[in-house]
Amino acid sequence: MFNPSQDDVRRFFCGVHAKNQGNQPMEAIETLAGQWIAEHPEYHADLSDADAAVKRVYTGGDDAQNPFLHLSMHLSISEQCSIDQPRGIRQAVELLAARRDSLHDAHHEAMECLGRMLWEAQRAGRPPDGAAYIECVQRRATRD
Structure with missing residues (x-):
């Protein structure tokens, strides 16, 4: 697929x-x-x-x-974490999950970062910025 x-x-x-x-x-x-x-x-x-x-x-x-978009994003983040691509996403999501005491909640926050990264890339006509995506997840993981 x-x-x-x-x-x-x-x-x-x-x-x-x-x-x-x-x-x-x-x-x-x-x-x-x-x-x-x-x-x-x-x-x-x-x-x-x-x-x-x-x-x-x-x-x-x-x-x-849209349940299909939402579930696809969960699946994408799971796959990203399993292969750590973009590099650092696994650690960022794990840290966020530990801080939120919920992998599910961590995914929902990571989805906001993923969606923003994709929207910005599409709007600017450039490739997605994996580093900005990870930074966004890390910021969420380190704030209270």
């Missing part, structure tokens, strides 16, 4: 949710995604119908958070 379409991503998470519900065996990436899905029961209804999920449009204006 190196360049999945929006439909692919939505079907992936819906499929993982279905496997979780049916106690079916999963591949490693599905198991990881399933753990984040379990942390977000508020998304289970959105994940229960893949065809409806593919058709749904999330505008951001109706206070409905």
Whole structure:
């Protein structure tokens, strides 16, 4: 899944949710995604119908958070930490998780940094700045 379409991503998470519900065996990436899905029961209804999920449009204006974007960011941060790429992200997220006493809360804070980095890169037409991303997570980890 190196360049999945929006439909692919939505079907992936819906499929993982279905496997979780049916106690079916999963591949490693599905198991990881399933753990984040379990942390977000508020998304289970959105994940229960893949065809409806593919058709749904999330505008951001109706206070409905896009569960697929949110879960994708959890999965991305997990993968970044597993390979420490960008270099230093694992330590920064671990420090933030220790300070917040919650990996889940740490991910949510790291998501804000990740989203900001991507938005700034896109707006400026330049590559994402991994160092700025890590600095943002580190700042959050060291403030009270």
